[in-house]
Amino acid sequence: MQAAFLSEEWFGELSAALASVPPLPGDASFRLGQLVTDHDGERRSWTIALEAGSSPRLEHSLDDAEVVLVESYEAARALASGEATAAELLEAGEITLRGDAGRLVAAGELLEALGAGLRRLQEEEGSS
Numbered sequence: 001m002q003a004a005f006l007s008e009e010w011f012g013e014l015s016a017a018l019a020s021v022p023p024l025p026g027d028a029s030f031r032l033g034q035l036v037t038d039h040d041g042e043r044r045s046w047t048i049a050l051e052a053g054s055s056p057r058l059e060h061s062l063d064d065a066e067v068v069l070v071e072s073y074e075a076a077r078a079l080a081s082g083e084a085t086a087a088e089l090l091e092a093g094e095i096t097l098r099g100d101a102g103r104l105v106a107a108g109e110l111l112e113a114l115g116a117g118l119r120r121l122q123e124e125e126g127s128s
Contacts, residue, residue, distance in 0.1 A: 006073070011046070021117030021118065022113075024110050024114070025052060032047065033045060033062040033068035034047075036076040050107065056114050068099055069086065071089065071096075075089050
């Protein structure tokens with residue numbers, strides 16, 4: 001993604017990237033939210049809806065999120081850029097969870113498919 005992180009353009013690019021991910025496997029669904037506190041104290045939030053048989057999609061609220069990652073701007077940027085994984089940031093205390101951690105674990109197949117699809121898109125962008 002080329003737009004400034006967390007800008008309206010960035011969210012547009014994220015939405016387009018999610019729509020480009022192949023339909024997800026299995027028969028489950030999961031909604032993962034992110035709540036980021038920016039440098040100026042402003043909060044930004046969104047949810048990525050994962051449903052088997054469909055491409056992931058961006059939702060601009062946390063209303064239906066089953067689990068929310070609460071993080072700083074720096075942690076969110078590291079996660080979005082691939083510099084760090086959610087597990088690494090959780091272990092370091094850079095991310096906290098709200099919601100049912102068991103649902104997060106149970107959604108492993110959907111999350112792995114999402115990650116693989118986004119990595120594939122990044123590789124395709126890098127080779128063009």
